Amino acid sequence: MSTVRPWPAEKATGLQAFFVDDDGLHLLDQRELPLREVWHIFGGDDDGLESTARAIESLAVRGAPAIGGAAALILAVWAQAQSSTSKEHFVAGLQRHITRLRRTRPTAVNLFVALDRVAAAGSNPEAIVDAAYGYCNDDAAACKAMGDHGADLLNDGDVVVTICHTGALATCGQGTALGVVKSARRQGKDIAVVALETRPLLQGARLTAWECLREGIPVTLITDGMAAAALSRGPGGRRIRRAFVGADRIANNGDTANKIGTFSLSVSCAHHGVPFHVVAPRSTFDDACPDGAAIPIEERDPLEVRTARGTPTAPVDVSVWNPAFDVTPTSLIESFVSEQGVFRRR
Numbered sequence: 001m002s003t004v005r006p007w008p009a010e011k012a013t014g015l016q017a018f019f020v021d022d023d024g025l026h027l028l029d030q031r032e033l034p035l036r037e038v039w040h041i042f043g044g045d046d047d048g049l050e051s052t053a054r055a056i057e058s059l060a061v062r063g064a065p066a067i068g069g070a071a072a073l074i075l076a077v078w079a080q081a082q083s084s085t086s087k088e089h090f091v092a093g094l095q096r097h098i099t100r101l102r103r104t105r106p107t108a109v110n111l112f113v114a115l116d117r118v119a120a121a122g123s124n125p126e127a128i129v130d131a132a133y134g135y136c137n138d139d140a141a142a143c144k145a146m147g148d149h150g151a152d153l154l155n156d157g158d159v160v161v162t163i164c165h166t167g168a169l170a171t172c173g174q175g176t177a178l179g180v181v182k183s184a185r186r187q188g189k190d191i192a193v194v195a196l197e198t199r200p201l202l203q204g205a206r207l208t209a210w211e212c213l214r215e216g217i218p219v220t221l222i223t224d225g226m227a228a229a230a231l232s233r234g235p236g237g238r239r240i241r242r243a244f245v246g247a248d249r250i251a252n253n254g255d256t257a258n259k260i261g262t263f264s265l266s267v268s269c270a271h272h273g274v275p276f277h278v279v280a281p282r283s284t285f286d287d288a289c290p291d292g293a294a295i296p297i298e299e300r301d302p303l304e305v306r307t308a309r310g311t312p313t314a315p316v317d318v319s320v321w322n323p324a325f326d327v328t329p330t331s332l333i334e335s336f337v338s339e340q341g342v343f344r345r346r
């Protein structure tokens with residue numbers, strides 16, 4: 001007899017970062033892509049919780065909405081495994097695990113939204129599962145809605161530029177910025193993508209290029225330093241018409257934290273008169289955060305810059321600065337696309 005409620009309720013047909021079944025939380029290891037598809041299974045014990053926290057820290061699962069999803073789902077798996085635990089132990093364990101997960105990555109606000117939602121469910125395992133699966137289902141629905149809203153901005157034949165990875169593996173649904181491209185193509189528009197490789201961890205090269213090829217989306221990969229040239233000349237002579245990017249936290253004034261390099265891309269877009277759009281669910285809008293200066297920016301291990309996939313690319317002792325995100329000022333953002341529609345902050 002099944003003891004764990006599955007997520008998603010209906011088996012997904014497309015790409016997904018994770019799912020839950022009787023064995024626990026299944027997580028696709030995004031560090032291994034595009035070379036290998038490796039799935040990990042994390043159960044509802046302390047080890048499963050700690051392994052999920054480490055998977056988030058090490059970017060085995062990444063992308064703002066997906067980080068929240070993975071954290072929520074492992075808590076749901078844990079809650080369903082606690083049938084013989086006293087209420088006191090249950091509450092203490094839940095608190096401990098939420099505290100640990102909150103420490104994994106600081107910038108993506110979706111993580112905290114998901115954890116707060118689970119925490120608000122109290123000590124009833126069923127309510128915790130409802131809260132966790134509710135976060136994931138809402139995100140999947142938001143992806144579809146914002147994809148459709150954003151697709152209205154695109155014309156047949158448009159080329160769009162994007163950075164990092166904002167597809168299915170970064171969310172609980174079809175994706176944010178890349179989801180707009182998917183929706184537009186479903187409407188019959190021939191949309192092509194120019195993807196920045198996204199140094200230092202290459203989410204654009206490894207994940208966006210891979211997901212586009214899998215989904216039949218025409219994609220041209222460029223290094224981050226080629227963005228201005230691509231905006232001025234268009235790869236292959238086809239002009240880039242718009243930029244669509246995701247977000248990890250959007251402050252109340254519209255300043256937007258996203259993968260390092262996004263700010264440079266927005267400056268280049270402004271110079272070339274190319275509209276720059278941020279695509280994100282409501283869970284990425286942090287209304288309590290007044291502006292970009294108040295957004296916590298994660299700084300990561302210098303080794304990520306000194307090496308590429310473990311191979312040294314710089315002197316081992318060179319000093320490094322490795323912020324994982326930057327903040328694009330609201331003045332450079334043409335519009336935001338969320339499940340509520342397309343709107344401006346400024």
Ligand code: MRU
Nearest residue numbers: 062063064164170176246247259
């Ligand atoms: O460090 P990562 O890979 O988690 O960073 C991801 C991004 O910056 C994405 O652009 C952002 O989360 C939006 S994803 C839907």
